[in-house]
Amino acid sequence: xxxxxxxGCYYIFLILLILLFYTKDIxxxxxxxxxxxxxxxKEEDILVLVNKNNKLTKSYVPTSLVKINTKxxxxxxxxxLEAKEAFERLSKNAYxxxxxxxxxxxxxxxxxxxxxxxxYVKDFGKKYALQCSAKPGHSEHQTGLAVDVMGSNGDYxxxxxxxxxxxxxxxxxxxxxxxxxxxxKEKITGFKYEPWHYRYVGVYPATIMYQENLxxxxxxxxxx
Ligand SMILES: [Zn+2]
Numbered sequence: 416x417x418x419x420x421x422x423g424c425y426y427i428f429l430i431l432l433i434l435l436f437y438t439k440d441i442x443x444x445x446x447x448x449x450x451x452x453x454x455x456x457k458e459e460d461i462l463v464l465v466n467k468n469n470k471l472t473k474s475y476v477p478t479s480l481v482k483i484n485t486k487x488x489x490x491x492x493x494x495x496l497e498a499k500e501a502f503e504r505l506s507k508n509a510y511x512x513x514x515x516x517x518x519x520x521x522x523x524x525x526x527x528x529x530x531x532x533x534x535y536v537k538d539f540g541k542k543y544a545l546q547c548s549a550k551p552g553h554s555e556h557q558t559g560l561a562v563d564v565m566g567s568n569g570d571y572x573x574x575x576x577x578x579x580x581x582x583x584x585x586x587x588x589x590x591x592x593x594x595x596x597x598x599x600k601e602k603i604t605g606f607k608y609e610p611w612h613y614r615y616v617g618v619y620p621a622t623i624m625y626q627e628n629l630x631x632x633x634x635x636x637x638x639x
Contacts, residue, residue, distance in 0.1 A: 448468065448605045449467050449468070449553075450468070451468060452467075452468055452470050454470055454472060455469050455470060458472075458477070458558070459477070459478065461560065461615070461616060462616055462620060462635075462639070463555075463558055464632065464635055465554065465555040466553065466555075466604065466632065467553055469553075470553055471525070471552050471557050471558070472552065473526075474525075475525070475557065476524065477495050477522065477560075478495075479495050480493045480494070480495060480522055480559050481494065481495070483518055487502065487503055487507070487516070488517060488519075488521070489517055489518065489519045489565070492518045492519075492520070492521040492522075492562075493559065494518075494522060494559050494560070495559040495615075497615065497617075498560045498591075498615035501590045501591045501592065501615055502518060502562060502590070502592075504590055505587065505590040505592065508586075509579065509582060509583075512582065514567070514578065514579045515566060515567040515579065516564050516565075516566060516582075516583065517565050518562045519563050519564065519611075520556065520562070520563040521556070521561070521562050522558075522559040523554060523556035523557060524557065525557060526551070528550075528551040528552075528554045528556065532548050532550055535547065546606065546607045547607055547609075549606075555614060560614055561595065561612065561614045561615070562612075562613050562614075562615075563611045564579075564611050564613060565611065566578065566579030566580060566583075571611040574610050575610040580610060587613055587621070587625075588618070588621040589621075589622070590621075591615050591616060591617045591620075591621045592614065592616070593613065593614055593616055593621050593624050594613060595630075596608060596609040596612055597628075597630065600630050603630050603632050603633060604632060614631065616631065620634060620638075623638070
């Protein structure tokens with residue numbers, strides 16, 4: 416009798432182990448990251464979804480890339496016109512409230528991303544690179560709609576510790592931006608938590624995503 420229970424437990428354990436092995440890299444929609452990759456057709460769509468399963472072509476460069484006012488950016492940084500105007504409004508109002516929100520990384524070309532990713536692999540190994548950097552064509556920085564920000568503590572890596580972080584969490588959607596890679600959603604977005612990375616999607620969608628705690632992937636699934 417005891418042996419039977421032991422055997423039963425053993426098989427259950429074995430099945431769980433196999434299940435764990437097969438599901439650990441699968442996101443909630445059942446697609447493996449960097450597998451079954453779709454080439455994006457409507458690249459200029461403000462709600463374009465760029466991730467590990469949706470890729471921009473090497474030749475894609477957004478139209479209407481414009482320079483952000485250097486008061487709100489570190490050196491020369493470019494975003495698409497609509498995102499640039501929204502970001503400047505956001506930074507201007509943050510400034511009025513005693514906050515400093517500066518764009519440190521915005522539009523990045525396919526080639527730039529390729530070198531960046533290779534650098535991560537070289538310095539930290541492929542496993543880590545895959546978690547925190549995107550392969551070329553899979554970075555939404557190529558859309559000209561994404562912005563990495565830093566606060567008054569002067570380091571985007573430490574943005575979560577800056578006083579600007581909570582202001583940004585509560586207000587970014589009012590200007591059309593979402594925190595793109597939230598904590599706890601890594602299996603959906605495919606990226607580790609990035610408190611500094613914001614994405615422009617427009618005020619109405621951003622507000623829904625903020626209120627319902629949805630990633631862009633989940634929003635697309637529900638409303639897109
Ligand atoms: Zn980023």
